[in-house]
Amino acid sequence: MSSFFMSSGPMTLLMGMPQGEGGGGASSLISFLPLVAIVAIFYFLILRPQNKKQKETKRMLEALRKGDRVVTIGGIHGVIHKVREKSVIIKVDENVRLEFSRSAVSSVESQASDDDDDESSDEKKPDAPEEKSRG
Numbered sequence: 165m166s167s168f169f170m171s172s173g174p175m176t177l178l179m180g181m182p183q184g185e186g187g188g189g190a191s192s193l194i195s196f197l198p199l200v201a202i203v204a205i206f207y208f209l210i211l212r213p214q215n216k217k218q219k220e221t222k223r224m225l226e227a228l229r230k231g232d233r234v235v236t237i238g239g240i241h242g243v244i245h246k247v248r249e250k251s252v253i254i255k256v257d258e259n260v261r262l263e264f265s266r267s268a269v270s271s272v273e274s275q276a277s278d279d280d281d282d283e284s285s286d287e288k289k290p291d292a293p294e295e296k297s298r299g
Contacts, residue, residue: 225266228252231276236268244276 228234232244234254242254245261253263 224272225269227275228266228269228272229276233273234269235271235273236264237270238268241273 228244228247230244230247233241234244234252235241236254240254240256240262242256242262244252245255246253251263251265252269253261255261
């Protein structure tokens with residue numbers, strides 16, 4: 165029965181199997197081509213974008229600083245009051261400050277400018293341009 169499958173009958177011609185021992189290398193290479201294509205598609209559609217997003221998130225978490233408006237993974241909006249090594253303290257309201265792990269920060273809505281280091285300057289800045297335009 166095994167000689168039937170190895171013979172050079174019409175079935176082997178339809179399946180593209182080699183009809184001798186000379187063409188075995190090329191057809192085995194061709195048979196691995198779909199596997200290589202699947203691995204390449206998997207890499208470009210799944211692995212590469214995932215790695216890119218992880219690097220972007222890591223950069224965002226390392227760049228957190230006081231005054232940034234952030235959103236946590238729980239949906240809490242606030243302003244970073246203090247940055248620690250593994251956590252951040254987020255000011256949610258006047259007297260409400262919550263400490264979160266850095267990894268709990270989902271996104272940064274707006275980044276603090278270089279001269280917004282203290283809270284009093286945050287409150288005075290919006291008023292200052294309006295006063296100048298009025299007078």
